[in-house]
Amino acid sequence: MNGPMAGGQPQGGPPPNPLQPLQQRLQVLLDRSTPHTLYRWLALAALLLVYAIRVYLLQGFYIVTYALAIYNLNLLLGFISPQVNPELEGPTLPSKADEEFRPFVRRLPEFKFWWSSLKALLMGFAATFFPMFDVPVFWPILLLYWFILFFVTMKRQIAHMVKYRYLPFSSGKRAYGKNGKAPAKSNK
Incomplete structure (x- = not known):
């Protein structure tokens, strides 16, 4: 048979993905969770607490925890940084009071920050089940170094x-008066 279907299988295309139904279900769950910011972050905090308790009870996996903390610090920097770096492309934010207000656009959006943190935490949690990742280290040095890195x-x-x-x-959004200017802040 030389047609597009030989033996019931399409010719020339990639094989079907057996994980596609699971990926679609996950995407539906992620799409539904998008507007529920507080609940997503509370769930992440609860999972982080479970992870911390597990590491505390095992008295190990400090390198995994350190790597997780460094990764989340990097995500935090992306979250609080502007999408366009003013040092490289010039200031895009208003520099004078009479310029037009432009909202802050993050380099890493909130949802991607949460999703990346969740995936990293799940991978770190999974790593605690494999003894090869429990490298013996003196954890106070790692903790001190992380705090120095964080503050710098x-x-x-x-x-x-x-x-x-x-x-x-x-x-929230700025409220403008009738004359088109933002109201002055009162010192009450």
């Missing part, structure tokens, strides 16, 4: 925020 990185990031005058967190 955040100091640099905050200096960047001050220099280019942006704030990655806002409390």
Whole structure:
């Protein structure tokens, strides 16, 4: 048979993916969880607590935990950084009070931050079931080094925020008065 179907199988295409129904179900769950930001982060915090208890009870897997913390620090930096780096492409945020307000656009959106953190935490949790990942280390040194790395990185990031005058967190959309200007803040 020289037709497109020989023996009931399509010719020339990739083989069918047996995991496709599972991937589709996962995508539906992710799509449904998107508007529920608080519940997603609470679930991540609960899973992190279970992971911390497991590591504490096992008294090991400090390298896995350290790698997890470094990865999440990197994700946090992407979350609080602007999508366009003003050092490389010039300031895109308003630099004067009379310029048009443009919202802060993150380099790493909140959902991707959560999803990447969740996947990393699940991989770290799975690694605690394999003794080969339990490398003996003196954990206080790792903890001290992580805190130093965190503070140095955040100091640099905050200096960047001050220099280019942006704030990655806002409390909502600005409300403008009749004259088109934002209302002045009162000192009550």
